[in-house]
Amino acid sequence: MSTTTAASRDHQSTRTSWAMPILTVLGIAAAIAMAYLGSGALVGTPVAEAAGGALSADATPLAPASAAFSIWAVIYLGLAGYAIWQLTPTARASERQRALRPWALLSALLNAGWLFTVQLDQLWLSVVVIVALLAVLIRILYLLGRPRTGGVVELVLTDGTFGLYFGWVLAATFANTWATFADAGVTAFEEVPVGIVGLVVAAAVAALAAFRDGGRIAPALATAWGLAWIAVARTEGEFASEALVWTAAAAAAVVLLAAIASQIRR
Template structure:
């Protein structure tokens, strides 16, 4: 049953969300270097490249952004519909959704400006905003299949991916500062990967097995494994650890999903 509230049908905030979605998508497209300029992976001294640090995912991982941006655009339009303007669930979510989209484009342009340290601060704030969205969405069930896919699915993928992207960004900042893992880079990388897996399992447990964040996080971990098996920074130990962590997160999410029942859960 759809949750509605009176007095919440104004257009100002929904239009702000739409504009934020458009700005985020265009900003990402321009900032990626597709039309010229420096590709994002080579900006900021190249520290976000796939071979820059032991925790950098291979470039195939970033295909997930196409799905996330498509979802954000769909959400930006969908939340403008009259029924969604009356939804208490969407009213609570909109300011956070707009902030998440604008922070994403801010991160891209901070990197393009070469401010790697500031990029870490931005992505940490983005992760916090997405965590808040995750909590808000967990307080109630989706208002239908479209809501489950467009809202919970999109922001679940976004949250899961930014979790592992924050790990990679932190590794890049430390690498740029000359940190070499106390002489034990594989052990330290493994510890960080296990911590990320713990976060993924905890997220799955807390949400009763929502698949979207689990899929995005395990996707990122798997591509870290791929990156350490090929390219300019090969590390079999890190690759095995990342692969195991990806499998653990994915299996935990699927098991929890099956235990709670598909009919009772959003994406």
């Protein structure tokens, strides 16, 4: 009887611990607000026009069309939903969420930081920040392998949100890297063959991630989304190229097929 009572008391203590959940919701809210400001929506310069237009839709062979960035609205909405849900008793009693919160908060802060590095025209620093963000999201995907206790709500707000987040940042990392080298005068990163190499490597990394994480669909969808919009962007403009269009489209299909095949195999 005493053992059961003690276990119940420990569980209740864990469930009612508010410090980290409150810090997480405040931090994510602040990070989303900073990201909104850093995007140039109210002040500053829109990202596509910042750093001399290095990140515009026609800056490099790996730049996605402007419409691709609409995925951020879904990711931010998911982060807001996650921040609220992780305050619930179910989430506060979850070991999975306990491990996830600090990394979720860090990912939001790094994203806001990336936007400000671009506003300050610090492209090389932006690459460092986005690579760090990608590393944090890889860690988050690893943590999401732990048992889920929150049912469909947790599946959507946690696995879905951070899956999309990872998949998009993976594609964005390649685009950011190409833009930075091109802006630095490395002309090879403005050539079609090097662009094709980048698309193939991005697809290979995303496919490997799909096989490693059991074929989660959200990361594959987000990466494929980014690759598909690269294909759209290469239908016109300075870097218009049939080779890039077909390579980007094929890369998007490979990423999705890898996730589906991994799901079936699992």
